[in-house]
Amino acid sequence: MEEQSLSTYQRALEALWAQFTNEETWLTIGQATLKITLTLIAAWLIVKVGKIAVRNFFAIRSKAPLTLSERRENTLLKLIENVLAYVVYFIALVNVLAVLSFDVKGLIAGAGVLGLAIGFGAQSLVKDVITGFFIIFEDQFSVGDFVRIGQFEGTVEEIGLRTTKLKVWTGETHILPNGSIIEVTNFSISNSVAVVDVGIAYEENIEKAENVINGLLETLKEKYPEIVDTPKLLGIQTFSPSDVTLRITAETTPMNHWYIARMMRKDIKECLDANGIEIPYPKMVMYSRNDQGAPADSKQAKSGG
Numbered sequence: 001m002e003e004q005s006l007s008t009y010q011r012a013l014e015a016l017w018a019q020f021t022n023e024e025t026w027l028t029i030g031q032a033t034l035k036i037t038l039t040l041i042a043a044w045l046i047v048k049v050g051k052i053a054v055r056n057f058f059a060i061r062s063k064a065p066l067t068l069s070e071r072r073e074n075t076l077l078k079l080i081e082n083v084l085a086y087v088v089y090f091i092a093l094v095n096v097l098a099v100l101s102f103d104v105k106g107l108i109a110g111a112g113v114l115g116l117a118i119g120f121g122a123q124s125l126v127k128d129v130i131t132g133f134f135i136i137f138e139d140q141f142s143v144g145d146f147v148r149i150g151q152f153e154g155t156v157e158e159i160g161l162r163t164t165k166l167k168v169w170t171g172e173t174h175i176l177p178n179g180s181i182i183e184v185t186n187f188s189i190s191n192s193v194a195v196v197d198v199g200i201a202y203e204e205n206i207e208k209a210e211n212v213i214n215g216l217l218e219t220l221k222e223k224y225p226e227i228v229d230t231p232k233l234l235g236i237q238t239f240s241p242s243d244v245t246l247r248i249t250a251e252t253t254p255m256n257h258w259y260i261a262r263m264m265r266k267d268i269k270e271c272l273d274a275n276g277i278e279i280p281y282p283k284m285v286m287y288s289r290n291d292q293g294a295p296a297d298s299k300q301a302k303s304g305g
Contacts, residue, residue, distance in 0.1 A: 035099045043092035050084045074143045078158070079136055125162065127179035132161040135178060145188040146255050149181055191228055192257035194250040196264045198272075199243035201280040206236070206244060209277050213246065216271045224263060226256040231264065243280040 058077050094108070134140070136159060141147050145156045147166070154168035164181065166174045200209045210233060217231040231250035238245045248268075252260045272279060 032099050036096050039092050039095045039099070043088050046088050047085050050088070051081050054080050054084070076136070078143065079161075082160070124177070124179055128162045128177045131178040131181060132159070132164075135159060135164070135181070140184055141186045141188075145186055147187065148185040149176060150183075152176070188254045190254065192252050192254055194231075194252055194257040194261040194264065196248045196250075196261050196268070197237060198246045198248065198265075198268055199240065199280055200246060201243055201278045204277050208275075209272070210235075210246070212271060212275045212277060213248070213268060216267060217248065217250075220250070220264065220267065224260060226252050226260055228252060242282070 054077060058073055141156055141159075143156050143159060146154070147156060149164070149166060152166050152168060152174050154166045154174070157165040157167045157173060159165075160178075162178060164176045164178055166176060168174065198213070200206060213233055217233060221227045221230050228251040231248055234247045234249060236244055237247035248264065250257075250260055250264065269279065
């Protein structure tokens, strides 16, 4: 019995050694390795050349009379590059599996059935992908836009078929599933409007203050290229307890209204100071009485606020 087991074991070793030393075996392994290597190199080259061709196409298109916006071109460029890479590498994977003697037809058919089953089970994933297509091709927003999505507000870093990356001004990057994007406020499509409220003391001459401010506003368009049209003084906005509030608006290029509003406040403050027009600030009046109970001279102390 032991001799028979030893003989079987020895025959198996001999067969394995014969297979290992067979030239046809090594030739088959070498051919398979060469085919897989060439397939992977060809896939890498196709993706590389394809991306260069896509970029050159968009570069030529940007010089044409009818062009897409730069923001949409960047988004479509990134999407086409990703799709190209996915398709080429998938075909390369199928070829590698065919070289390794896998039943590719059965594998593809099985993958189709499995994909259908996953599609029913992963409806949120399908929803994310479909929503991603609509976001991109309807140009709802693009890479580089400043948008508000739900509770998040920031710059779009990347738009994929499944997720959107949004970077807020504090540095954090939020990754949002496209299916969860219901409402979007895009601040980068149209011109913005800077709104500045200026308080003038009740003691001042409002007409004089308006003339001084209007004279300043006429010079701001040349001073700041971000201003699209001459800022307008709309007039008295409100009567506050200690001042009369004047409202000024200025149309700016997209996303520059915050910067222009800050600069306008500075220029208006300097202009009003130069013309002796007071911007009100809180005042505190203190009274004291002498020993006889008669009121003493009132003293007025001012504290800036």
